[in-house]
Amino acid sequence: MLFDILDLLGTITFAVSGVLTALHKRLDSFGIFIIAFVTAVGGGTLRDVLIGNTPVGWMLELRYIYAISIAVVIALLFRNYLKHLRTSLFLFDTLGLGIFTIIGIEKGLEVGLHPIICIILGTISACFGGVSRDILCAEIPIIFRKEIYATACILGGLFFLGFSELHIPKNILYLSTASVIIVIRILAVKYKLSLPSFYKNTPTSS
Amino acid sequence: MLFDILDLLGTITFAVSGVLTALHKRLDSFGIFIIAFVTAVGGGTLRDVLIGNTPVGWMLELRYIYAISIAVVIALLFRNYLKHLRTSLFLFDTLGLGIFTIIGIEKGLEVGLHPIICIILGTISACFGGVSRDILCAEIPIIFRKEIYATACILGGLFFLGFSELHIPKNILYLSTASVIIVIRILAVKYKLSLPSFYKNTPTSS
Amino acid sequence: MLFDILDLLGTITFAVSGVLTALHKRLDSFGIFIIAFVTAVGGGTLRDVLIGNTPVGWMLELRYIYAISIAVVIALLFRNYLKHLRTSLFLFDTLGLGIFTIIGIEKGLEVGLHPIICIILGTISACFGGVSRDILCAEIPIIFRKEIYATACILGGLFFLGFSELHIPKNILYLSTASVIIVIRILAVKYKLSLPSFYKNTPTSS
Numbered sequence: 001m002l003f004d005i006l007d008l009l010g011t012i013t014f015a016v017s018g019v020l021t022a023l024h025k026r027l028d029s030f031g032i033f034i035i036a037f038v039t040a041v042g043g044g045t046l047r048d049v050l051i052g053n054t055p056v057g058w059m060l061e062l063r064y065i066y067a068i069s070i071a072v073v074i075a076l077l078f079r080n081y082l083k084h085l086r087t088s089l090f091l092f093d094t095l096g097l098g099i100f101t102i103i104g105i106e107k108g109l110e111v112g113l114h115p116i117i118c119i120i121l122g123t124i125s126a127c128f129g130g131v132s133r134d135i136l137c138a139e140i141p142i143i144f145r146k147e148i149y150a151t152a153c154i155l156g157g158l159f160f161l162g163f164s165e166l167h168i169p170k171n172i173l174y175l176s177t178a179s180v181i182i183v184i185r186i187l188a189v190k191y192k193l194s195l196p197s198f199y200k201n202t203p204t205s206s
Numbered sequence: 207m208l209f210d211i212l213d214l215l216g217t218i219t220f221a222v223s224g225v226l227t228a229l230h231k232r233l234d235s236f237g238i239f240i241i242a243f244v245t246a247v248g249g250g251t252l253r254d255v256l257i258g259n260t261p262v263g264w265m266l267e268l269r270y271i272y273a274i275s276i277a278v279v280i281a282l283l284f285r286n287y288l289k290h291l292r293t294s295l296f297l298f299d300t301l302g303l304g305i306f307t308i309i310g311i312e313k314g315l316e317v318g319l320h321p322i323i324c325i326i327l328g329t330i331s332a333c334f335g336g337v338s339r340d341i342l343c344a345e346i347p348i349i350f351r352k353e354i355y356a357t358a359c360i361l362g363g364l365f366f367l368g369f370s371e372l373h374i375p376k377n378i379l380y381l382s383t384a385s386v387i388i389v390i391r392i393l394a395v396k397y398k399l400s401l402p403s404f405y406k407n408t409p410t411s412s
Numbered sequence: 413m414l415f416d417i418l419d420l421l422g423t424i425t426f427a428v429s430g431v432l433t434a435l436h437k438r439l440d441s442f443g444i445f446i447i448a449f450v451t452a453v454g455g456g457t458l459r460d461v462l463i464g465n466t467p468v469g470w471m472l473e474l475r476y477i478y479a480i481s482i483a484v485v486i487a488l489l490f491r492n493y494l495k496h497l498r499t500s501l502f503l504f505d506t507l508g509l510g511i512f513t514i515i516g517i518e519k520g521l522e523v524g525l526h527p528i529i530c531i532i533l534g535t536i537s538a539c540f541g542g543v544s545r546d547i548l549c550a551e552i553p554i555i556f557r558k559e560i561y562a563t564a565c566i567l568g569g570l571f572f573l574g575f576s577e578l579h580i581p582k583n584i585l586y587l588s589t590a591s592v593i594i595v596i597r598i599l600a601v602k603y604k605l606s607l608p609s610f611y612k613n614t615p616t617s618s
């Protein structure tokens with residue numbers, strides 16, 4: 001139940017992040033909808049295709065289409081209140097990241113995959129929508145920009161698997177894992193944390 | 207029967223549109239074949255993967271490979287007669303668009319998906335080959351350029367579903383739907399129709 | 413048995429080629445791992461998805477993850493000994509190419525696909541990891557650069573199918589096919605062999 005709500009919430013936040021990116025790129029109304037759609041369902045679609053869960057999730061229940069459509073309309077109506085697009089985009093993207101990581105892990109556990117594979121699957125579910133959005137919008141994928149991104153999903157995944165040994169109620173486990181991912185990501189951006197680099201501090205060669 | 211003929215015809219027209227794009231990009235003979243192949247089977251492949259129809263269609267029947275190969279050879283032989291590449295490319299791309307939309311919808315209905323999902327599936331089938339072609343050729347995907355493109359598929363899909371209620375013979379329904387899509391697309395380009403925009407008429411910021 | 417060893421060896425060589433490309437692009441440590449992972453499993457993943465072999469191969473056995481992780485660590489430790497990155501990258505990429513072509517063909521034969529389709533499947537398995545690597549790193553896909561690349565896979569595939577009629581022991585057939593692909597690719601680069609072109613020797617128009 002909470003699981004379904006989180007799934008819809010993740011879909012909505014990613015759809016809004018897609019609208020904001022598309023507005024920034026000045027796409028027309030249909031382009032905005034496509035980007036919102038791809039961002040919202042891209043990660044879950046790749047997840048379902050990889051584990052053979054077809055037809056993929058959003059094809060079997062109309063609520064995803066409805067949620068995305070409503071999110072697009074609302075985001076467009078309130079676009080002037082979302083003025084500081086970059087900050088809003090970051091927040092919506094981060095919320096979706098936390099939610100889709102746990103959903104991906106859960107789906108992997110359901111089909112009996114090894115926990116390590118489930119963490120990778122959760123990370124793919126969470127990151128691929130945003131990667132598709134950025135490729136279609138000709139931006140460098142957010143996953144490769146400086147701050148910790150997919151790493152937050154992996155750390156959250158380790159947290160999830162570690163604490164699931166303790167038989168905490170699922171709902172609390174879901175919410176706390178999503179919170180861990182969101183907090184790590186926000187702290188990383190706020191304090192400009194990044195992973196160690198292998199290069200001297202010279203200008204890039206490419 | 208007509209369905210199979212249309213499927214092959216769509217494959218051929220998309221293959222030719224791939225050849226024309228690849229010639230424009232001055233790829234070598236193998237690059238031309240790859241682009242033709244990806245353009246022709248890309249949309250149907252994604253469609254089959256999403257609904258779990260695997261191995262995907264072109265793997266089970268050699269006629270797709272033969273059709274693409276013959277289309278590539280003929281397009282290369284007559285490339286001087288296709289001088290006005292941009293116009294030819296547009297016409298072949300548009301024919302494939304109309305045909306693959308109805309095939310995608312039909313495949314979705316076959317596996318029992320909701321009509322709204324079928325329209326989306328038809329649109330994906332029709333558009334993804336061209337999107338792949340454009341990404342591999344480092345062009346901005348045609349779907350995001352100004353004129354109505356995927357919107358034509360969606361309008362055609364609505365026409366298809368509306369008229370299928372009337373129990374018109376399938377063959378007539380197929381041909382008329384494809385015609386609707388092709389006509390909308392041609393009119394959109396001829397009269398430079400585009401969707402309403404959310405931006406003042408200022409230069410783009412990105 | 414030899415098959416499994418070759419599969420792991422191909423995974424390792426492609427992972428190393430991913431590390432070298434990522435180092436060249438100065439990605440951080442996590443970006444390096446992602447690129448290594450995508451390069452190593454990308455081709456096999458697409459192969460498995462296309463034939464409906466899901467969950468895809470690397471999800472069912474941890475050895476792929478271990479092999480990639482170890483390859484990444486070793487490649488990073490010895491990165492100064494791999495100074496001439498371009499040459500090393502070429503050699504590792506070519507080894508993976510030969511190995512993954514035969515694995516792809518074999519998997520296609522296993523599910524009863526036509527030999528021509530198997531050659532295409534082998535070529536896709538071998539090439540898609542590198543294509544993904546190059547797209548994520550914003551390089552022109554190596555498959556479209558001048559020298560013979562995917563063509564080597566196709567010629568190797570024809571060799572494989574031709575000689576498999578002779579009932580040579582599988583192990584010898586595997587090794588000789590991989591060698592044929594690797595030798596063709598090395599000769600093509602060394603002697604700058606390329607496919608015939610359709611263009612006069614004028615500067616490119618795009």
